[in-house]
Amino acid sequence: MLDANLKTQLKTYLEKVTQPIEIVASIDDTPKSREMAELLNEITALSDRITLIERRDDEHRKPSFSLNRPGQDIGIRFAGIPMGHEFTSLVLALLQVGGHPIKLEDDVVEAIKNLDADYAFETYISLSCQNCPEVVQALNVMSLINPRIRHVMIDGSLYQDEVKQREIMAVPTVYMNGQVFGQGRTGVKEILAKLDSNAGARKAKELDAKDAFDVLIVGGGPAGAAAAIYAARKGIRTGVVAERFGGQVLDTLAIENFVSVKETEGPQFATALEQHVKQYDVDIMDVERATELVPGAKHIEIKLANGATLKSKTIVLATGARWREINVPGEREYRNHGVAYCPHCDGPLFKGKRVAVIGGGNSGVEAAIDLAGIVSHVTLLEFAPDLRADAVLQRKLYSLKNVDVITQAQTTEVQGDGKKVTGLSYKDRKTDEIKHVALEGVFVQIGLVPNTEWLKGTVALSKHGEIEVDAKGQTSVPGVFAAGDVTTVPYKQIVIAVGEGAKAALSAFDHLIRTSIDEPATTEAAVTA
Known part of the structure; x- marks a missing residue:
């Protein structure tokens, strides 16, 4: 073998x-x-x-x-x-x-x-x-x-x-x-x-006792990792707090467009990021979720779900994005019971069954192509009049005999029998007719939504919920910077997130040396580092 x-x-x-x-x-x-x-x-x-x-x-x-x-x-x-x-x-x-x-x-x-x-x-x-x-x-x-x-x-x-x-x-x-x-x-x-059961309370007490950071990065994806490396190399006190180190990269199968790396897989890339960060003096606090940002004159606070509070002179927000939901009846009720977001992970469980893919961009068309080799039939639903995927992917998709493509289709409901998915309904946007498709799995591939719900009312957000940043990654709150997929910077790509993370850390350091008057010795040492 x-x-x-x-x-x-x-x-x-x-x-x-x-x-x-x-x-x-x-x-x-x-x-x-x-x-x-x-x-x-x-x-x-x-x-x-x-x-x-x-x-x-x-x-x-x-x-x-x-x-x-x-x-x-x-x-x-x-x-x-x-x-x-x-x-x-x-x-x-x-x-x-x-x-x-x-x-x-x-x-x-x-x-x-x-x-x-x-x-x-x-x-x-x-x-x-x-x-x-x-x-x-x-x-x-x-x-x-x-x-x-x-x-x-x-x-x-x-x-x-x-x-x-x-x-x-x-x-x-x-x-x-x-x-x-x-x-x-x-x-x-x-x-x-x-x-x-006592681990949360012990961890909260431990985190509360930590001294204030010079730079605290919230998020452990590519942007957060790059920010941590660039901050730590300046010799300043650096921390990373994240729900999971690696972020959405962990859910990515193939990476073939990161410059200098011909090909790799998401989990391997995430491991490399973490190992690189750990080469420096960075306090990594993972399995922790931020719930509130509290601006302050001397320190900015990050409150965590376990009740702990972390303090820092500057903050880099790099909380990334997650799969966008279709937000129709039945989606959340049948999540992991027929509604899925990762065709590579869950596709084999639907062998020989009928499934739908919602979304006609690259992710959706790639998912449909992959699933077609496993399941009995794929129905791809796209809201717009035309698919948005690259032409080469569309040609491959249309060559498959067990795939149907329906455009101008607005998904209205995911149906089930109380235990698992049995079908979905969609509105034909040309005729307004409601139609039904019998199937056993629904794979949602309609893009990303930024993880910013916890920041509403503190930093300025775009109409899409992204953090608004300037050319240096500065947000509307002094001392708070942001980088990666969570921001208004266009093109959500790993290589761009890494660059933006580095830039945000450099901007945070620049902010420190221009505004700090409390610890001149530390600042001087950092400048020469």
């Missing part, structure tokens, strides 16, 4: 294994079991520290396998063949079970060890989902740290009966002790916060 190049790379990684590993495979005579056994045999042949044990008479899902140390039952299991995006999860699990150091802060490791209940997690994934590996890897490492935590990754396309029984229509979907625990991308800290 592994080509020569991949085997060479994997063999190099497995040289880091310092403890023996037992792979215990639960198999039967099905083709998928034989395929999994082939993969595991190839892996064991690459390291003399790894042994394979095959079992046919146990009660585990077949095919599946666990990773253990001899004499231990660690609680990491893969139900399926972890290739695609999950191959990285497999490699990391092998390394960590094999004794390679876990890269988590000491306080996080200690908090995981102190969890005092039994947790059995099941994560349903698709191998094409770029958001799923973070969840799988987080729960795997937590299982390794705390023996009362167990985790199994389940390939939804392989275990369709379970997916149908549990009515799973979005990945990743996580069950804990048989009940839905969460959906969507999440990491160790987010999971830990949900399990540890």
Whole structure:
């Protein structure tokens, strides 16, 4: 299953294994079991520290396998063949079970060890989902740290009966002790916060005690990361507070237009951003949501959802944007139950079914093309008289036999049976007639909306809700700057966000040296840095 190049790379990684590993495979005579056994045999042949044990008479899902140390039952299991995006999860699990150091802060490791209940997690994934590996890897490492935590990754396309029984229509979907625990991308800290009821109060107290920053960046996407690097290089006290480091880049599959990087994937790019920021003296406060900006003469305050307040002399707002909703009845009711926003993640769950894509721009047409290779039929709905996607994409779209394109269509409602989507209605804008399409999935691809609801009444916003900035990234509030997709700067591109983030940080530094009179020694040191 592994080509020569991949085997060479994997063999190099497995040289880091310092403890023996037992792979215990639960198999039967099905083709998928034989395929999994082939993969595991190839892996064991690459390291003399790894042994394979095959079992046919146990009660585990077949095919599946666990990773253990001899004499231990660690609680990491893969139900399926972890290739695609999950191959990285497999490699990391092998390394960590094999004794390679876990890269988590000491306080996080200690908090995981102190969890005092039994947790059995099941994560349903698709191998094409770029958001799923973070969840799988987080729960795997937590299982390794705390023996009362167990985790199994389940390939939804392989275990369709379970997916149908549990009515799973979005990945990743996580069950804990048989009940839905969460959906969507999440990491160790987010999971830990949900399990540890006192974590929020402790974190709020810790954040409240922090000294004021010189520059505080709100948002951890490309703009926020660039701002943090440029600020830290000036030698000033820099902090980043963000819900998730990487921002919307984490939800992006292919990146092929970032100058000097021929091609990469969103999660990889986000990891590179974070690693670059961590090379500098930057206080990263992730898994935190800003709820209010309070201007002040000396310090500007950022209030957080957990009740904490952070203070800074200057602020860079880089909160980015999120998928725009169609805002019709049924959309929110059936989100993750047929209404989806990531065709790469959730598309495989709709194999052989009928779906719709709403939106005729590049994102919508690309989604329709991708889905056409998985589902039985795609209906693409566009509000305008013509599609807005690039001509090359339109030619490809119209060449597909299982795609219908309907223009001048205004979606009016998503329908369902109370559990899942069964269809949608749209108004024909040429005739005003309401029409119905029977289907099982709706993928919304109509652009972005800036994350600025929490800023209304404090900084000037455009009619579209974007933060208005001047040529230096300055907002209407002195000392508050903004960058990236959240601003009025046109063309929402990663490379533009990075440049705008750097500019905002330089502008914030310029503001500091021109207005600060409290700490001349710090300013002088910064100027010479």
